[in-house]
Amino acid sequence: MSPVWTVGAAVGAATVALKATGPVLFGGRELPPRLTGVVALLAPALLAALVAVQILGGDRQLVLDARLVGLAAAVAALALRAPILVVVSAAAMATALTRAAGF
Amino acid sequence: MGALAPVVMSATAFAGSAQFAAASVLATGGGALGAIGAAVLLNARYAPISLTVAPVLGGPLLSRLLQSQLIVDESWAVSQVGGGRVDRRLIVGAGLTLYVGWLGGTALGVVGAGVVGNPARFGLDAAFPALFLALLVAQLSSRQALVAAVLGATIALALVPFSSPGVPIIAAAAACLVGLRR
Numbered sequence: 242m243s244p245v246w247t248v249g250a251a252v253g254a255a256t257v258a259l260k261a262t263g264p265v266l267f268g269g270r271e272l273p274p275r276l277t278g279v280v281a282l283l284a285p286a287l288l289a290a291l292v293a294v295q296i297l298g299g300d301r302q303l304v305l306d307a308r309l310v311g312l313a314a315a316v317a318a319l320a321l322r323a324p325i326l327v328v329v330s331a332a333a334m335a336t337a338l339t340r341a342a343g344f
Numbered sequence: 345m346g347a348l349a350p351v352v353m354s355a356t357a358f359a360g361s362a363q364f365a366a367a368s369v370l371a372t373g374g375g376a377l378g379a380i381g382a383a384v385l386l387n388a389r390y391a392p393i394s395l396t397v398a399p400v401l402g403g404p405l406l407s408r409l410l411q412s413q414l415i416v417d418e419s420w421a422v423s424q425v426g427g428g429r430v431d432r433r434l435i436v437g438a439g440l441t442l443y444v445g446w447l448g449g450t451a452l453g454v455v456g457a458g459v460v461g462n463p464a465r466f467g468l469d470a471a472f473p474a475l476f477l478a479l480l481v482a483q484l485s486s487r488q489a490l491v492a493a494v495l496g497a498t499i500a501l502a503l504v505p506f507s508s509p510g511v512p513i514i515a516a517a518a519a520c521l522v523g524l525r526r
Contacts (some may be wrong), residue, residue: 243349244375244379245349245370246349246352247351247376247380247381248353248366248370248376248379248380249350249353249366251376251380251384252353252362252363252366252379252380252384252387253352253353253355255380255383255384255387256378256383256387256390257409257413258394258495259384259387259388259390259394260390260394260412260413260415261394261408261409261412261413262390262391262394262395263391263393263394263395263396263397263398263401263410263518264397264398264401264407264408264412265405265413266398267395267399268398268402268403268405268408269363269393269398269399269400269401269403269408270399270401270402270403271399271520272350272398272399273396275524276347276395277428278407278476278523278524279520279521279523279524280392280395280396280520280523281390281427281428281429281489281520281523282428282489282492282519282520282522282523283393283395283396283428284396284421284428284483284485284491285388285480285483285490285492285493285496286493286495286496286516286517286518287393287491287496287513287516287517288421288476288477288479288480288483288493288496288520289382289480289492289493289494289497289500289516290496290497290499290513290516290517290519291417291451291472291473291476291499291511292473292476292477292480292497292511293500293501294500294504294512295469295472295473295476295499296414296470296473297357297489297501297504298501298503298504298512300507301504301505301506302504302505303501303504303505305430307470308468308469308470308473308520310373311358311467311470311471312470312473312474312477313398314452314475315470315472315474315478315500316477317374317475317480318479320451320507321369321476325475325478327382328474328477328478328480329478330471330473331473331474332467332470332473332474333466333467333468333470333471333474334467335377335467335470336467336470337466337470338467338469339467340464340465340516341465344434
């Protein structure tokens, strides 16, 4: 078996197991109340972390590049209460234009 | 890396960042163990994420197992209905849509690699963070949520220079522990 297949199979199996953790152990049941309060904050914490890392993250360093302009465009679109599709398109276009301009 | 392996990995792992991580470790000459380690670390966030989905995924074990595989960042993010709850129909619908697109896209990429060039040219790498930001704003309904968001982003950014990819996001999940304080 080539390494690509080994890696693909191992990563696939691990991902299936990780995603199944909650639903297989607690499926269809309410979480304990103390856990609910914590779990409710998982979305804001992880979403903020994803935004931060995907905008500023580089190879073991923080980078300021065209993605930041895209984020600024998204913030502006959100402030104008634009629909989500417009927010996402504005970010992509602003980033693409900044890159085309050579930054 | 051949044509079939990437498609099969998309069908089973269904988690973009982990696949990219594994592929890039392999492409840069890293070993199979390094590639697996990087991908598993990146996907470790699905353990806590799947906990938040558990209450709405009932039914027989097999059906729970299958439905849980539709959890990805994007389907989970768009199905948030506030208070840490998700809508089951939204997460399953979005998950299925993404799955079909992801498999089809992987196959297209295998066939057409080189035609498109670098997707960064179209600014697509800023599209998902923009989506996540829009969904985050909708989540900031309480002071605690705001604290968790700021703390999560801070933890993640602080760890980027010192850890392998994936670790910053998992560590950021710890920010939700501010919910223990009442």
